[in-house]
Amino acid sequence: MNEPAALLERVDRIVAQYEAKPTALIMILQEVQQEFFYLPQTAIERISRKMDLALSQVYGVATFYKAFSLEPRGRHHVCVCTGTACHVRNARSILEKFERDLGVERGKTTPDKEFTLETVNCVGACALGPVVVLDEKYWGHVTVQDVDKIIESTRATQGA
Amino acid sequence: MTIQRAEDLEAHRNRLVAGEDRNRVALHLCAGTGCRACGCQAVADAFKAKIEEEGLQDSVRLKLTGCRGFCERGPLAVLYPSGIFYQQIAPEDVGLIVEQTIKHGQIVNKLLYRDPATGRRIQSEDEIPFYKKQMRIIIGNNRLIDPNSIDDYIALGGYASAAKALTTMTPQAIIDEITRSGLRGRGGGGFLAGRKWETCRRAPAEPKYVICNADEGDPGAFMDRSVLEGNPHSVLEGMIIGAFAIGSHQGYVYVRHEYRLAVKNLLVALDQARSLGLLGRDLFGIGFDFDIHVSRGGGAFVCGESTALMASLEGKAGEPRAKYVHTVEHGLWDKPSNLNNVETWANVPPIIDKGAEWYASIGTEGSKGTKLFALTGKINNTGLVEVPMGITLREILFDIGGGVPGKKRFKAVQTGGPSGGTLIVETGEAAVRRSMTRSGDIVAGEEPVSLLDLPVDFDELTKAGSMMGSGGMIVMDQDSCMVDVAKYFIHFLIEESCGKCLPCREGLRMLHAILERITKGEGVPGDIDLLQEIGGVLIDTSLCQLGGSAPNPILSTIRYFRHEYDAHIVDKRCPAGVCKDLVGYAINEECMGDALCAKACPTGAISGGPKHLQVIDQTKCIQCDACYQVCKFDAIVRVRRDEADVVQRKARLAWKPAAERKKTAVVAV
Numbered sequence: 001m002n003e004p005a006a007l008l009e010r011v012d013r014i015v016a017q018y019e020a021k022p023t024a025l026i027m028i029l030q031e032v033q034q035e036f037f038y039l040p041q042t043a044i045e046r047i048s049r050k051m052d053l054a055l056s057q058v059y060g061v062a063t064f065y066k067a068f069s070l071e072p073r074g075r076h077h078v079c080v081c082t083g084t085a086c087h088v089r090n091a092r093s094i095l096e097k098f099e100r101d102l103g104v105e106r107g108k109t110t111p112d113k114e115f116t117l118e119t120v121n122c123v124g125a126c127a128l129g130p131v132v133v134l135d136e137k138y139w140g141h142v143t144v145q146d147v148d149k150i151i152e153s154t155r156a157t158q159g160a
Numbered sequence: 161m162t163i164q165r166a167e168d169l170e171a172h173r174n175r176l177v178a179g180e181d182r183n184r185v186a187l188h189l190c191a192g193t194g195c196r197a198c199g200c201q202a203v204a205d206a207f208k209a210k211i212e213e214e215g216l217q218d219s220v221r222l223k224l225t226g227c228r229g230f231c232e233r234g235p236l237a238v239l240y241p242s243g244i245f246y247q248q249i250a251p252e253d254v255g256l257i258v259e260q261t262i263k264h265g266q267i268v269n270k271l272l273y274r275d276p277a278t279g280r281r282i283q284s285e286d287e288i289p290f291y292k293k294q295m296r297i298i299i300g301n302n303r304l305i306d307p308n309s310i311d312d313y314i315a316l317g318g319y320a321s322a323a324k325a326l327t328t329m330t331p332q333a334i335i336d337e338i339t340r341s342g343l344r345g346r347g348g349g350g351f352l353a354g355r356k357w358e359t360c361r362r363a364p365a366e367p368k369y370v371i372c373n374a375d376e377g378d379p380g381a382f383m384d385r386s387v388l389e390g391n392p393h394s395v396l397e398g399m400i401i402g403a404f405a406i407g408s409h410q411g412y413v414y415v416r417h418e419y420r421l422a423v424k425n426l427l428v429a430l431d432q433a434r435s436l437g438l439l440g441r442d443l444f445g446i447g448f449d450f451d452i453h454v455s456r457g458g459g460a461f462v463c464g465e466s467t468a469l470m471a472s473l474e475g476k477a478g479e480p481r482a483k484y485v486h487t488v489e490h491g492l493w494d495k496p497s498n499l500n501n502v503e504t505w506a507n508v509p510p511i512i513d514k515g516a517e518w519y520a521s522i523g524t525e526g527s528k529g530t531k532l533f534a535l536t537g538k539i540n541n542t543g544l545v546e547v548p549m550g551i552t553l554r555e556i557l558f559d560i561g562g563g564v565p566g567k568k569r570f571k572a573v574q575t576g577g578p579s580g581g582t583l584i585v586e587t588g589e590a591a592v593r594r595s596m597t598r599s600g601d602i603v604a605g606e607e608p609v610s611l612l613d614l615p616v617d618f619d620e621l622t623k624a625g626s627m628m629g630s631g632g633m634i635v636m637d638q639d640s641c642m643v644d645v646a647k648y649f650i651h652f653l654i655e656e657s658c659g660k661c662l663p664c665r666e667g668l669r670m671l672h673a674i675l676e677r678i679t680k681g682e683g684v685p686g687d688i689d690l691l692q693e694i695g696g697v698l699i700d701t702s703l704c705q706l707g708g709s710a711p712n713p714i715l716s717t718i719r720y721f722r723h724e725y726d727a728h729i730v731d732k733r734c735p736a737g738v739c740k741d742l743v744g745y746a747i748n749e750e751c752m753g754d755a756l757c758a759k760a761c762p763t764g765a766i767s768g769g770p771k772h773l774q775v776i777d778q779t780k781c782i783q784c785d786a787c788y789q790v791c792k793f794d795a796i797v798r799v800r801r802d803e804a805d806v807v808q809r810k811a812r813l814a815w816k817p818a819a820e821r822k823k824t825a826v827v828a829v
Contacts, residue, residue: 025475026458030417064477064658065458067417083379084574084634085536087648093785100762100784120418121461121652122379125197126534127231127542138197144786145760 004042010035011043015050022053025061029068038069074109074116076154078102081131083122091130095119097147098132115151162437165445166323169314176315185220185262186240188303192227192389193382193421194543199251200224200235206254220262223312226302226390226425229544230290233273238285238303245285246271276540276562290541293560295522295548297530298506302390307425310432313393319438321509325401326444329512334405335361338508340516342528347373347464347501348576348630350527350618356498360488361406363496368408370399371492371499373469374415374422377461378577379652381632383532384502386544388415388422391506392429396452398505400443401512403450406498411452414469417459426454461578461656465704466491466499468658479660480704501630503532523549526619531628535561537635538568547616554612557635568637572720576629578649578656578713641738642721643728647675649713657706664707667698671714679739683729688718737798740783744804747774747787749814750795757787757796773815778804 014031018024028051032043039062048055062068080095099105102115109116125131128140132150139150163169189195189204204224211220228236233247237257244267246257253271260266272281273288282288305312313319325334339354360368372395376384388395399411415423430452433439441449455473462468463478470492472478491497507529511519520528527549533556536542540562547556557563557573564570614620618628636645650672659665671694674687695711702708718725727733734742747757747766751773758766758774765780766787774795776787788796799807 021475023473023475026472027456030456030458060477061458061475065460067457067459084578084632084648085380085542087379088537088634088636088640088645090785090789093789096784097762097786121377122381123197123418124193124382124385125231126380126382126536127194127234128197129536129542131197140198143789144784145790 007036007040007042008046011046012050015047020051022051025051025053025058026065029058029062033068037073038071041070044070071109072113074113076115076135077118077133078115078150079118079120079123079133080106081121081123081125081129081133082119083126083129085122085126086129086131089129093144094130094132094142094147097144098151101147101151114154162435163319163444164437164442166327169319169323169444173314173317173320176311180315182241183219187220187222187262188225188238188240189222190226190228190234190236190303191224192231192302192386194227194231195234195236196421198234202251203235203237203249203254206251207258210254210258214258214263216258216262223306225305226307227299227386227544228285228303229294229299229386229546230288230541231543232541243284243286245273245283245288247273290543290545290560290562293551293555294546295530296546297510297522298387298394298503298532299390299544299546301394302386305391307390307392308428310393310429310436313391317513318393318509319397321512322397322400322438323444325512326404326446326448331361331405331407334401334512337516338405338511341511341519342516342523342526343504343507343511343519344527344618345500346503346507346531346630348628350628353500353504353507356488356500357402357406359486360496360498363489365489365495367410367495368406369492369495369497370403370406370408370411371469371473371497372399372411372413372505373464373466373499373501374413374419375457375464375469376416376419376502376630377464377656378630378632380534380536380634381577381630382534383544383631385416385419385422387502387506387532388419389425392422392426393433394506394509395426395502396429396433396439398508399452400439400450401508402498402500402505404443404448408498409449409451411450412473412492413452413454414457414463414473415454417456423454423456430454460658461652462658462704462706465706467704469499470497477658479658480706482703503631524615524617524620527617531616531631533631533633535633535635537574537633538564538570538637538640539635540565549617550615552613552615556616556633557612561635564635564637568639570635571638571640572636572642574634574636574645574713575632576627576712577632578652578710639736639738641679641734641736642717642724643675643679643734644736644738646714646717647672647679650675650710653706653710657710661701661703661707663698663701664703664710667694667702667707668710670694671698671711675714678725678728679734680741681728681732681739683725685729687729688722688725691715692718731800733800742801743783743798744778744801745776745781745783745787746797746799746804746807747776747795747811748797748807749773749811749816750793751811751815752793752795752818754792756790756792760786760790762786771817773811775808775812776804 014028018028033039044058048058082091098117102110102117104110104117106117106119123131130142132139132142191200207222235249237246237249256268260268274281285291335354335357343353344350374384403411439451457463460478463472465480466487468478468480473492487497489496522529530546530548532546534544545560621628654668657664674691677683691714695715698707698711727735737743753771755770763780763782765777766774768774
């Protein structure tokens, strides 16, 4: 989707914004990810060259932190909270239902690039547990039954 | 304008206080993450629209504040000066509140909190049992402040402590004050803050750094987030005072990137403080420079560990290092670095303001002040609480937390995060107190006293073999399987282990494999010993505390709930009905025949037809729990896999249609 030249230009701009300081690597990667929703390989290579850091070092940081994804993500993010409070309120059955319905395991994106199913270790809305966050919208006290409704809600907004 | 000396701050505050219109109704709407998740934004929008529609802009000030703590009942709103507390407000209720309460001073009864014990509606916040036993030094101002307004903070006396410390006290006097107050680090370690500052101040190298650890990664813990979100300036002020005392000119706040609202509010606060001259060059005209930089974490639990956090601040992967060299001497970029967590920093301004003696008068002999806890899990009043040290766990969980929902039995509480692993058990009438030490030995009181009656205090809890932790408290009831909980934490830690040292990287995997086989019904005798042995190796040989404390959940659950492990290993049974491979779903004679379960079943395993007894086909059931969640009559039961058909056969003999059951009931009366 992104023309390579345009992509590189945007990466360069972000690197320049932090004056290519090695200490800003995490923040640079965060901004690149914000722009493309993941870290394309070409971007990682470009960052390594522009910042004069070993590719292995950039790759090491990019794979160490959970915030970074090396794979493209779907249009919608389904994030099932599996924090302890949600876990004891049976979040696992909710996650398994999503896995069945979307046909992907957690951490993966559906083949049609519509949904990425992720888990998070706590969104801090423990009073609402189990919680599912879909594209910034919180669904609280989710039951296995609600899962269909949650998935449907994105299809409804798509039509609009 | 900028604040160039202490008098400017005083004058600014006086102007703000004088400018307040006392006749104006202040409508404070809680806008912490908890309330946002339950839709407070829609309520706020509705208020805005209604206030404009009624032309009440001049007589009502709508303020979106930080977390008030009572997340269970959100969205929350309080009207001042009357102090009327409304809870669980829907956008539709807004008209009623404006019409009745704001315009006519009448109370909307249905929106008041109803005390479940007495059935009475309660009008003011302080009367609600959840708040009654709390002491809110750190989060009390959350409810009065718009976190995006530095003026709100200043009007309540904000930055006066920084002015006092910088202009009237020497660095040594500040450190002495903090030391005398007895303030101990709130991140879990409980180290005396004053002593840490002192060591950092004396370290010979320059420059020095002060760091605020806001990488709160424990699931079920949101103390630091609520402070940063609701009252960011209190943390900044604490850091300014600390930096001056230590001799640092650069501060860092390392905050979880998932805490979007906290990051946003923090950045706004920094901008405002800078533009007022409270950060930057020449603070209060004494020639002291200090600024704070915000660094967003990349989502790694291990970065809450101080050396890993500093590595991450340097732009590297967050791997810890051995700590025989202390970070107060060789920390960030090998320079002396003083790291405290959010709650610790937020404790500093009140201590400077009211004095060490005042602070030391709160709490117990060895633990002073208050502590924030996040109450979550199987508890009625989920939320954030601040209590004086020395309060008992029973008071926190039952008086404030309201106990366990429904008719379920309280089983355990887990404190200290994934690797804290303290579990406190209350089994029926005779509560047994057992605590464990690192080696797993029982240190049992002679009397069977419940650990619930122990005071919350760093030393008391440690003495009993438990720990304070950072403040997450997750409550579990009879439906929680302790083997499953242990497996959950180990799985969490496998994902979060940085992989640098072998015991943690490989040991956790082995522990998980053994737990996995136990929960699948494939456990063998000797598994418990093996778990304990590997756990011991992790404790002794891991590089950092993530690995060193990782086995705690296993060791403590074995200690307290060995019978549950035995049930899995020997009887191939999960007493709580959680471990999927050991559980079968069955329908008993309580079935009313509404067939909701059949509709919910994703695999079509339930049949029976309307108004008849439903039956689960065990060959089709995938244990998804859907039927259990929809049944209103407790007719779905979770039993041992091979007992499911036995239960259903019995049900077939005993079941009667709903109509006939009613008749017999009447006849019996």
